[in-house]
Amino acid sequence: MLALGAVSVTNLQAEEQVLNLYSARHYQTDEALYEGFTKHTGIKIKRIEGKEDELLERIRNEGAYSPADVLLTVDAARLSAAHELGLFAPVTSALLEKRIPANLRTSDWFSFSTRARVIIYAKGVVKADDVQTYDDLANPRLQGKICSRSGSHPYNLSLMASIIAHQGEARAEQWAKGVVANFARTPKGGDTDQIRAVAAGECAVAVANTYYLARLMRSDKPEDRQAIDKIGIVWPDQQSYGAHINVSGGGVLKHAPHKDAALKFLEYLASDQAQRYFADGNNEWPVVAGIKIDNPALTALGKFKADQLPVASLAMYRAKAQIIFDQVGYR
Ligand SMILES: [Fe+2]
Numbered sequence: 001m002l003a004l005g006a007v008s009v010t011n012l013q014a015e016e017q018v019l020n021l022y023s024a025r026h027y028q029t030d031e032a033l034y035e036g037f038t039k040h041t042g043i044k045i046k047r048i049e050g051k052e053d054e055l056l057e058r059i060r061n062e063g064a065y066s067p068a069d070v071l072l073t074v075d076a077a078r079l080s081a082a083h084e085l086g087l088f089a090p091v092t093s094a095l096l097e098k099r100i101p102a103n104l105r106t107s108d109w110f111s112f113s114t115r116a117r118v119i120i121y122a123k124g125v126v127k128a129d130d131v132q133t134y135d136d137l138a139n140p141r142l143q144g145k146i147c148s149r150s151g152s153h154p155y156n157l158s159l160m161a162s163i164i165a166h167q168g169e170a171r172a173e174q175w176a177k178g179v180v181a182n183f184a185r186t187p188k189g190g191d192t193d194q195i196r197a198v199a200a201g202e203c204a205v206a207v208a209n210t211y212y213l214a215r216l217m218r219s220d221k222p223e224d225r226q227a228i229d230k231i232g233i234v235w236p237d238q239q240s241y242g243a244h245i246n247v248s249g250g251g252v253l254k255h256a257p258h259k260d261a262a263l264k265f266l267e268y269l270a271s272d273q274a275q276r277y278f279a280d281g282n283n284e285w286p287v288v289a290g291i292k293i294d295n296p297a298l299t300a301l302g303k304f305k306a307d308q309l310p311v312a313s314l315a316m317y318r319a320k321a322q323i324i325f326d327q328v329g330y331r
Pocket of ligand 1 (some may be wrong): 209
């Protein structure tokens, strides 16, 4: 009897060593990230992958019965949407507060890596001096030169939200109008498509997230590196508020069955080891200061001044950003 009892207790404990992770990050290198956690804690990760907005919807529909412990996704506005839907549980962690800068965390979700949205231009066609700020993108001298992904994409909505936060709605609307007037073509494709279009001479200026640039810089394909050679990269607004950054991040879910494991996982993501995975594997910057990274592309991109706007304020202006983009035809 005694022995039997001991076995069932052990089984129970074994069962508890699981974390259900809902992730909208689809990067291969994340495998190593999850393995590192299991090695470190003995907690197995069961991963449900999905598209960003589908995961939010799924957690919402599952309600109190949701098995989800942690949601990991990209884009500050989307993380804030999860917050507004009441999906996250408040988290108190001295470790997370100490390691993650205040502007990159909230009461219930935390950023674990950052990416900058930079300006790229065709060398020999446009001068770097003419594209030093996001404002420059609205200057009539760039007429017919800009290509862009859809204005409805979260990356562009978050950029627009930061412009509203810094300059107010009226000026942001003027800006969006100016950018639309400068389009070389109707928005289409992803960030990498814009980079390729600039390199191919289909347009001369675009914005792109840094990890897409780093991916091409580190590519084995000669055509990818040739594309990079044709373009110049500008850190925008270095004389004022700094380059717009966005984040990937996550939080513990309100109905998480394994709250302790979930908190451990968030704390692990802020560890030196995990922070290095974000940088070396997926070409994002660590949020924790002083992490030694080994990524030739990030080193080549160099240092820059990042916008210090709190991540939560990007969410505050996201709906407004969409309304203005709709009004000015940034689709
Ligand atoms: Fe992306």
